[in-house]
Amino acid sequence: MILAARKASKSILRDYGEIDQLQTSKKGTESFVKKTEIKLNKILLDELVKSRPEWSILFRENNLRKGKDDIHTWIIQPLDGSKNISHGIPYFCISIAAKNEKEVIAGIIYDPLRDEMFISEKGSGSFVNDRRLRVSARKDIKNSVFSSNMRISNFISEKEAYSQLEKIKRENGAIRFLGSAVLDLAYVAAGRLDGLWHNYLDFSQVAAGSLIISEAGGMVDIKEKGPKESYKKDLIASNAELYTKLLSIFK
Template sequence: MINYELLCSKVIAIARLTGNFIRKEAMAFDTSSIEYKGLNDLVSYVDKQAEKQLVRNLKKILPDAGFITEEETINVIGKPFTWIIDPLDGTTNFIHGIPTYSISIALYEGDRPVIGVVYEINRGEMFSTYQGGAAYLNNKEIRVSTNENLAQSLLATGFPYYQFDKQPQYIQLFTDMMQKCHGLRRIGSAAVDLAYVACGRFDGYFEYNLNSYDVAAGAYLVQQAGGTVLNFAGGENFLETREILATNAKVTGEILETIKKYF
């Protein structure tokens, strides 16, 4: 029987260690080292080295687990456990010196999450949760917001940076949503957006064209903090559809109704 609380504490220590590496590299980062995986899809040696460090240390605490990783330094099928990792969520922010980026680590047992850790590096904010526990920010329990209507809500989203075929209706959605809430924010790290929903800073967050490593840990945080996570059709398979709506559960209906007008 795995002690998920103890295991989560070890993941937190690993995330903090890699965060120290990323923070140090940020001070002397040279933009000439940028690589392109695709249109506007940036990567650096920092992403790759951070991922290798995470994988090496996570293997030590759960040797037989598999890995799904953004930079594909390793992709191994493991049973029943799988780590889902984004070593540097917000790479574009990192490269341009904008101090909002994070490490995202989720552990799945089969098809269900059992650990979620998001480390917002520059603010030193460690968001964590595990099966049988609550959601925490630096060891203090957090909950989603209590706002009951969209008009009083602050939302987060992301802008498409490739696959622009859905951009026209997404812009229409932005326009509609802007007129219904306190405002929309685009921070540039999906993991941080979700962590902020979990702790009540945002009342909701929506985006499409995301991968499992972008949202797996953050989505679990939202769920453990009392929120709701769905896809744009209102289903629960947001990892497969690559569409995500995370809310405090109270404004889900209003946001989902607006999204369905365009998607």
Template sequence: MQGSANLNIMIKAARAAGRSLVKDFREVEALTVTAKGAGDFVSRADIRAEEIVRDTLMEARPNYGWVGEESKPVEGKDPTRRWIVDPLDGTTNFLHGLPHWAVSIALEHKGEIVSAVVFDPAKSELFWAEKGAGAWMNETRIRVSQRGKLIESIFATGLPFGGRADLPATLQDLARILPTCAGVRRYGAAALDLAYVAAGRYDGFWERRLNSWDMAAGLLLVKEAGGLVEPINPEGDCIADGEVVCANEPVFDRFAALVRNT
């Protein structure tokens, strides 16, 4: 696996956090869980994983900034670089014993994601990418699918939970998209949804109201795997606005038009 020094540090951090999470996953019923909001939970495992990632990254690059789900942002001495981290994407899956969750780490340089790691310890799948160097899963180069017909395509999204106000809009999305395709999946981990688009398992993905750490690494994976990535609002910004539509090139325009209702 050939990558930059920064990428190697990111992989080291993701694997270390993954080892800790796997131990807790085996004892998931014994975890101390506190409610962070309706349908959204945080556990000791989540917080510990972030500590492991943060300690590893900040020890190696103490001048970089930091944005993580479970801690306060840090403005680095180097204002051009920051880590964007979700230590456990798919927390609800994790707490229900579902083996579909990941550690997501991205490096942003001057407002652009340049390195990405999404690690799924339960399946031993490490997705990684660097700007201009392609996207990979473990030792294998990955590419988006080449399906050109919507009716043969599978898409992924998130569904609102716990009384979120965007349920009506999401139901309208589904009413437009479901009749045109081979299926829509809701697996509960946006970082893995994006990684699966990059690997050609899904043909596209869309979601609103995401956080930067949910998608920062995944966006680069899709781009480097040959996919098209845009904000749902064409005038917007994916990370700033928390929304994205992405797909392989053959279906992107038609899929994006359905998502945007244009």
């Protein structure tokens, strides 16, 4: 996983260096970033197949490349924060997870700009560049910092989303919209964010991060939305003290 992410990151960094020059282009940067995502997908696919040729690979939108191994699956999010990168905003990442038939057993989130590799194996704790991770110790919503994507969908109305924000603000909590749900998860595990709630995420966005938070001493609640073949995830994560308070707000 680590080698695959590092190899893919070289392509991201090279393309990210060209974004500023494309900002004034009539075509914009969206198609350029889309091509970057396609390249990353191929690099990760090639490297992971080389590493474990029998394993299945799950991409975004539940697209599954079936392997001969019925137990193990790679789960990849080649670029989370594509809108950020298309505007030259330095907040995006790569995510890879490994799961067996029951649960996610390992995961990484890699921020190539800061060269931060967040990594975890089931039962072994979470680390960033060999430093142990722990979630924050804050107990009150007041003065805590949370992130959200505030995504409107068929399963959450605009009114409901704004109501969630107001409940946090009413208790003097701070809210950030950073543009990469996956990297937000890593930041909760590192104690940089005290918690988060995100709506309508792919499994590829939550697989690695939910394990990294859990192994860093945090709590994660995931609810599935939508038809079974394309389940999306609503996710709440924080330390144990704030977790119960967030659940009561978003119940």
